[in-house]
Amino acid sequence: MIKRAQGNKDLTDAIDEIIKGRVKTTIKVVRNANDVLIGQYDTSSIDIGDIEKFPEEPGPGFSEAEALLHEVYEFWFKKKHNLPNTIVDNSAGYNLAHGLAIKKDELFDGWRRGMYERVDGGLNVIEVVEWLKGDQQAIETIRHQNLNIVEVKVKVSDPK
Numbered sequence: 282m283i284k285r286a287q288g289n290k291d292l293t294d295a296i297d298e299i300i301k302g303r304v305k306t307t308i309k310v311v312r313n314a315n316d317v318l319i320g321q322y323d324t325s326s327i328d329i330g331d332i333e334k335f336p337e338e339p340g341p342g343f344s345e346a347e348a349l350l351h352e353v354y355e356f357w358f359k360k361k362h363n364l365p366n367t368i369v370d371n372s373a374g375y376n377l378a379h380g381l382a383i384k385k386d387e388l389f390d391g392w393r394r395g396m397y398e399r400v401d402g403g404l405n406v407i408e409v410v411e412w413l414k415g416d417q418q419a420i421e422t423i424r425h426q427n428l429n430i431v432e433v434k435v436k437v438s439d440p441k
């Protein structure tokens with residue numbers, strides 16, 4: 282179940298921007314595909330099996346809704362601005378859409394993205410995502426096997 286956050290105007294605005302943006306885009310939804318790691322930018326695909334591995338409740342790390350909006354926002358923004366369909370490191374392409382989607386992540390729960398590291402072993406990938414809120418830090422570890430999420434762990438450090 283995807284829960285819609287309540288009482289957060291910035292988040293509601295972000296969702297409205299997509300709904301009212303009059304941009305028609307097609308998103309391919311797959312389940313447990315081994316060519317989609319959560320969301321695949323170049324093919325505008327979302328693996329709903331991966332999305333469901335995140336918790337329902339907002340908090341440090343991705344929630345289901347947060348991960349879903351991140352991907353939808355990226356694909357919508359790519360279509361709206363006719364960005365290239367590639368994941369090359371390009372400030373006018375993927376990096377721009379992804380960077381803006383990252384800013385939306387914070388709207389769900391106040392946890393903002395810090396560093397990101399991806400340990401790539403072919404079909405087995407480990408993503409390490411840092412989240413920050415006030416003086417708190419959380420490290421989210423997302424483990425994929427055959428590009429499907431098998432484990433999500435979040436460790437919150439106590440404020441110093």
Ligand SMILES: [Zn+2]
Binds near residue numbers: 355
């Ligand atoms: Zn992204």
